[in-house]
């Protein structure tokens with residue numbers, strides 16, 4: 001059953017583009033949200049509006065001033081969204097580019113020597129950046145091995161590796177392969193208690209659409225998201241950086257304002273779409289409880305999103321009435337286990353003895369879009385230790401419905417029946 005009433009879910013779905021139809025193939029159910037969430041219709045409108053405006057920022061004319069005010073407003077909106085009362089926000093090319101930039105600047109401005117710590121749990125964005133800049137700055141890179149059983153990494157595991165010489169630590173807030181999140185507050189506090197000078201850079205790309213980010217609760221120096229995974233669009237990344245890292249030397253234009261992290265002309269439209277995301281979440285929070293407080297509305301939206309996603313993933317795993325859940329399918333194995341309180345809207349699994357490619361193709365033909373994760377440079381860090389070649393990733397968002405999950409389960413049942421009588425082929 002959905003957490004949202006059917007009326008509210010219909011209102012939510014109406015806020016997004018291409019909910020039930022793909023412009024290329026027609027009707028489909030979208031369970032590829034970890035690859036890119038649906039886009040708000042307001043974001044589409046805003047993007048086209050700003051794409052048509054020729055004016056640049058920093059000019060003495062009304063249009064230019066208006067653009068700069070929109071950017072300032074978006075930064076204030078982002079501060080509410082991220083729960084940040086310090087630091088600042090800036091845009092970049094992508095989540096990966098921003099994480100590289102944050103890691104690069106942290107590694108080159110930290111005190112020389114020491115080591116850099118990251119975890120096998122991470123996406124290659126932070127892992128590649130941290131390993132590359134460890135080598136470039138002559139530091140040892142030390143790995144915190146994640147837990148296969150739970151599909152994540154803990155504060156305790158970081159504490160066993162971080163030492164007083166640690167200069168930089170990278171953390172992934174939630175994995176796009178396992179779907180499991182970490183206790184960022186606990187990990188950052190643990191790191192800080194051992195190595196107070198260590199700079200901490202966090203990849204929030206997968207977490208952002210599902211959680212409720214609380215920067216003030218973490219002791220970190222950088223947090224990056226990819227707006228296309230948080231109801232906005234492709235074409236830019238969005239990051240928060242701490243005052244501590246800003247005050248250290250970082251890349252910027254010669255003689256420019258010392259606090260600036262922006263490099264070059266900004267796309268006002270990208271900032272304005274962040275405001276659209278915040279407006280949407282406040283609207284959703286306002287549907288849950290009447291409140292004048294923006295923070296209360298955003299917090300209520302985050303709780304409601306989590307509740308709907310838990311309802312969907314529980315239904316996916318356990319089934320309902322005579323519809324079998326994943327756990328009832330022969331040969332099923334779920335990364336992170338059936339019961340995992342840290343799961344964030346994503347279930348990755350395999351049916352032992354069956355190709356995940358075949359299954360994803362079958363679902364595609366049924367109009368259900370999921371994704372295969374292979375043991376390649378993106379997912380090998382998670383799949384190799386499990387001894388898996390691939391898995392099927394089903395990633396949901398709060399706008400998905402229990403009806404869609406049931407269609408997926410019915411299709412899976414059909415797949416198993418077909419497979420058991422040898423009728424499935426790869427066509």
Ligand SMILES: Cc1ncc(COP(=O)(O)O)c(C=O)c1O
Pocket residue numbers: 034035094095096097123125172174175176203204205206225226237
């Ligand atoms: C956790 C995580 N980090 C980083 C990235 C890279 O983000 P971008 O595509 O914006 O570079 C992804 C994309 O899948 C991701 O899931």
